[in-house]
Amino acid sequence: MYEFFRENKGKIIVETSIEEQRKDTNLDSNRFFERKELEIQSQQLLQEEQEDFSLQLVSSLDENLHNIKSMLDTPDDLVTREFTIGNTDHRCAVVYLDGLADKMVINDQIMKNIQIESVESEKELSDKAVHLVDQLYNKVLSICEGKRALSSDEILYSILSGDTILYVDGTNQVLILSSKGWENRSIEEPITEAVIRGPRDGFIENLRTNTMLIRRSIRDPNLRFKSYKIGRHSKKELVLVYIDGIVNPHMVEEVNRRLASIDMDDALETGLIEQWIEDNFLSPFPQIDHTERPDKVSWAVLQGKVAILLDGTPFVLIAPMTFGNTLQSQEDYYERWIVGSLVRILRYLGAFIAVFLPSLYIALVSYHPGMIPSKLAFSIAATREGVPFPVFIEALLMETTMELLREAGIRLPKPIGQTIGIVGGLVIGEAAVAAGIVSPVMVIIVAITAVSSFSMPSYSTALAFRVIRFGFMVAAALFGLYGIILAYIVVNIHLVNLKSLGVPYTTSFSPSFGRDWKDLILRFPITMLTRRPKYLQTENEKRMGTKR
Structure with missing residues (x-):
């Protein structure tokens, strides 16, 4: 297990933990030899399977084609095109999978070149198949990427990757020619990450x-x-x-x-x-x-x-x-530092609301009504008159309904999903209040919580906040504010012990690095961010100059 950090007076020491090594060395000898024997048997079985699967390349074209068809079980999309080189008797064949290979590349840069060029330079072609493969590769084929195959496994993998295989009768040398050409999605704006300012190109599946x-x-x-x-x-x-x-x-x-x-x-x-x-x-x-x-x-x-x-x-x-990265967006660096800093502070506020607001409402109403201002307490009591459920059950019903609407809006087609998310929330909330099942204040609390959770730049982090929100609600229902504080301590203990590739998850909060605070909660001016994050321990720390 890799530990990237060890706290020692604020310093970081890179080391490998020896705890697992000790466990391995403490194994008794019988168990050690049993494990080694099982490993040897599994390796032998794997080698036997590979030997059965791998067929040796031979000099016969017909046998090579039969072998490749046998390995793929003669699929309908496997194309084999046999032809002769010019006016000679040298037989050859190209093999590829329809849909994965580009037929234009095969026709123009492989077959056309072999047939036309071989006719024009027929006297220069060797009678020996081995030399003929070299001539085709070095003088005839105009394709950019190509190599000689070393095994049938390599040929099989290349075919399944969209390449074309060129066989020549009389030799076991086979050419693998790059011809990948399946359909790709065009470069578009990212769907899951809205771009406000910045490049609008996004990754695709290629x-x-x-x-x-x-x-x-x-x-x-x-x-x-x-x-x-x-x-x-x-x-x-x-x-x-x-x-x-x-x-x-x-x-x-x-x-x-x-x-x-x-x-x-x-x-x-x-x-x-x-x-x-x-x-x-x-x-x-x-x-x-x-x-x-x-x-x-x-x-x-x-x-x-x-x-x-x-x-x-x-x-x-x-x-x-790190945890700080979850509340940062790339647009923070494209806007001026004051705007970027304020937006980050707003996200931290949104994260606090998304996690704590329902639990705080449950704790204050159920256990600590004296902490609520009198007028607001009377207003909440009036709106809750006639509600048959405790405040925890009320919050649980509304939060669960909101999660169901959110999930339904994602799974349904976009036009219908957006309608379900908006109209469904309004209709169900209004109907629940009218029926006296929930109070209007609870609808407001759930709505503010949902809006705050949408402010998270990281979707995975927003999901984590949605999960632990229910834990805080249970803690508040059991012990009030004391339960919230206890749950908060448990979450902090978990975060402090969490690592990402050995890097403490709460860096630069703990362990704290003053230099990294320039780009944590506040985003200092770009001219002041001259060093790379210290917690990464990069070989070159300087990333920009100070001259303007």
């Missing part, structure tokens, strides 16, 4: 397009893209992004270790990757941020963080993440 958007923003030769293959069956490409010379190398090592440990059938979305590599799966708080905005990813990478991209999803992970 990995190469997403890496292009990051490279277009960061033109640094030290920008690194490290690829992984994730998923036993899907073999999806995952890319780790960071800037060498800025990011802490220990952080990169830890991320590499966690990504290398992923073992699942398929990673459909980065949310699965997030849950696999996060520090505490029992916490409702997100420990890794996600976004659809390239400018947010570029800003985070330039700060010294790492980003994780996955093919097939527009959501990119950013790590590490």
Whole structure:
């Protein structure tokens, strides 16, 4: 288990915990050898399966085509096109999957070149198939990306990734030619993150397009893209992004270790990757941020963080993440510092209301009515006259109804969902008040709480606040204000012990770094944010000059 921080007079020490190592060394010898024997057996079984699945490349074209069809069970979308090279008797074939490969690339840059160029330079072509493959690769084919296949597994993976395979009869050398060309969604404005000011391009489901958007923003030769293959069956490409010379190398090592440990059938979305590599799966708080905005990813990478991209999803992970990041928006840096600071303070106020307002109302009305001003207390008592439920049941019914309306509005089509969310809330609230089930003050409390929760920039954080809100309501119903204080202490203990890639979640509140407070609650002028966050322990701390 990786600990990025150890508090020692405000200093940060990067180290590896030896607690797990001690546990391993304390295992008795019998258990150790049993485990080793099981590991050896599992490796042997895996190798046998791979040997059965992997077929060796042969020099016969017919046998190679038969093998590839057998491995894929002859699907309808597998296209095999056999032809001869010019007027010679050299047989060859291209194999690809319809829908994944670009037919224009195959026709214009592969087949057309082979047939036309081979006719014009027929005398120069070798009679030997091995030399013929070299000539086709070096002189005939005009495709940008290509390589020789080393195994049938590599051929199979390339076909399933949209590449085209070129077989030549008489040799076991096979060419893998890049021809990926499936349909992609165009670059659009992010749907889940409203852009008020800033770039309006968003990530899409194509990995190469997403890496292009990051490279277009960061033109640094030290920008690194490290690829992984994730998923036993899907073999999806995952890319780790960071800037060498800025990011802490220990952080990169830890991320590499966690990504290398992923073992699942398929990673459909980065949310699965997030849950696999996060520090505490029992916490409702997100420990890794996600976004659809390239400018947010570029800003985070330039700060010294790492980003994780996955093919097939527009959501990119950013790590590490702190509690202060959950209440920050990228627009805070695009507006003047006074406006950005006030908006952040407003978000902190919204977070407080979203978590504590219903529980405070329950505690004051049920246990501490003397703390309410007299006129307001009389008004609340008058509105609650005839309500058959205790205030806790009343709040629980309204909050549950609001959550149901919110979830229904998300799942329904957009035009209907917006109507359900607005009209449903008004109609149900008005009908409940008219029927005497809830009081008008409770409707106001629930409405203000819902509006405040919408002010959170991070959707995952807003979900966490919605979860712990019910815990605070139960605590308030049991013990009043004392219960709220107790629940608040429990949440703080949890947050202080929570980590993101080993970084304390409550940084820079605790441990506290005075330099990082310039961009925490208040956002100081850009000219004063000359250093990268200290808690990231970057190799290069300076990010801008002081001259104007």
